[in-house]
Amino acid sequence: MASKSHQFNSNPLIFLLLGLSAIGVSAAGNGGIAIYWGQNGNEGTLAEACATGKFPYVNIAFLNVFGSGATPQMNLAGHCNPASGSCVSLSTDIRSCQNRGVKLMLSIGGGIGTYSLSSKLDARNVSLYLWNAFLGGKSASVFRPLGDAALNGIDLDIELGSSQFYDDLVRYLKSYCGRGQKVYITGAPQCPFPDRQMGSALNTGIFDYVWVQFYNNPPCQYTSGNTTNLIRSWNQWTTSIRAKKIFMGLPAATQAAGSGFIPAEVLTSEILPVIKSSPKYGGIMLWSKFWDDQSGYSSSIVSGV
Numbered sequence: 001m002a003s004k005s006h007q008f009n010s011n012p013l014i015f016l017l018l019g020l021s022a023i024g025v026s027a028a029g030n031g032g033i034a035i036y037w038g039q040n041g042n043e044g045t046l047a048e049a050c051a052t053g054k055f056p057y058v059n060i061a062f063l064n065v066f067g068s069g070a071t072p073q074m075n076l077a078g079h080c081n082p083a084s085g086s087c088v089s090l091s092t093d094i095r096s097c098q099n100r101g102v103k104l105m106l107s108i109g110g111g112i113g114t115y116s117l118s119s120k121l122d123a124r125n126v127s128l129y130l131w132n133a134f135l136g137g138k139s140a141s142v143f144r145p146l147g148d149a150a151l152n153g154i155d156l157d158i159e160l161g162s163s164q165f166y167d168d169l170v171r172y173l174k175s176y177c178g179r180g181q182k183v184y185i186t187g188a189p190q191c192p193f194p195d196r197q198m199g200s201a202l203n204t205g206i207f208d209y210v211w212v213q214f215y216n217n218p219p220c221q222y223t224s225g226n227t228t229n230l231i232r233s234w235n236q237w238t239t240s241i242r243a244k245k246i247f248m249g250l251p252a253a254t255q256a257a258g259s260g261f262i263p264a265e266v267l268t269s270e271i272l273p274v275i276k277s278s279p280k281y282g283g284i285m286l287w288s289k290f291w292d293d294q295s296g297y298s299s300s301i302v303s304g305v
């Protein structure tokens with residue numbers, strides 16, 4: 001995953017996501033913005049993303065090699081090199097974010113990588129790795145790429161490979177909630193319903209936040225002035241999935257995805273007023289911090305989210 005520049009091309013199988021979420025860092029109300037950070041070294045630090053006050057949820061992207069016996073690998077583009085240990089200082093940023101009330105998830109998967117789960121036992125092994133390397137676990141034998149700070153949860157952006165055993169993975173992860181930390185489970189399915197890679201995991205009903213990628217998928221996204229397919233798909237997701245909150249995932253700039261960008265004024269005047277009536281509405285998810293920096297999108301929409 002040397003370059004992320006082609007992660008958002010027009011093939012719906014190859015995308016990544018982003019997300020957003022809701023809550024209350026910024027708006028006093030119902031929704032909030034979740035954002036993906038990690039795939040461009042020129043997007044500022046994690047602490048800076050949190051210090052904007054605009055993002056109650058930040059997904060750190062990506063752990064893009066795991067499962068089936070592979071040695072797990074994380075990619076944070078130009079930020080630092082997880083394998084060499086140069087990302088352990090992110091623990092300072094992680095604590096700074098959490099002190100502001102921002103929830104941080106490790107996003108696993110993505111549009112470029114090598115990952116799959118080969119069995120229920122493998123799902124258990126990967127869940128233990130995630131617990132010990134990124135969450136509240138402490139194991140002398142497991143290296144922690146982001147240092148000793150514990151993230152709040154795990155985000156699934158499964159876009160490649162088999163769909164199998166992710167339901168087991170999220171059940172194992174959720175079972176660690178009893179060990180002194182709530183483990184948030186979030187996910188970024190693509191909008192065609194049901195999601196072909198994550199459908200069975202979502203059916204467990206244990207996701208806290210689901211930020212659906214309403215982009216790179218013309219049948220269920222906004223297209224040229226027409227909100228029909230987007231709203232129809234939103235309604236299907238919000239009435240079909242047993243998650244605590246659902247977010248509308250969008251590109252933060254026209255160049256951030258192959259298709260599906262919604263001008264800020266269209267989102268705030270035509271779409272937010274409709275989707276906010278859903279009891280499951282959590283807010284907006286954006287891909288990505290880098291693109292948001294270029295466009296200023298989050299600043300344009302945050303008061304309406």
Ligand SMILES: *[C@@H]1O[C@H](CO)[C@@H](O)[C@H](O)[C@H]1NC(C)=O
Nearest residue numbers: 068069070071072125126129
């Ligand atoms: C279990 O996970 C570790 C990563 O923590 C990996 O290196 C190892 O190969 C896995 N074991 C099996 C049997 O898959």
Ligand SMILES: *[C@@H]1O[C@H](CO)[C@@H](O)[C@H](O)[C@H]1NC(C)=O
Nearest residue numbers: 223224225226227228229230
């Ligand atoms: C919007 O898209 C829907 C679904 O493709 C279509 O049926 C409808 O006619 C379109 N509306 C307009 C105004 O173009």
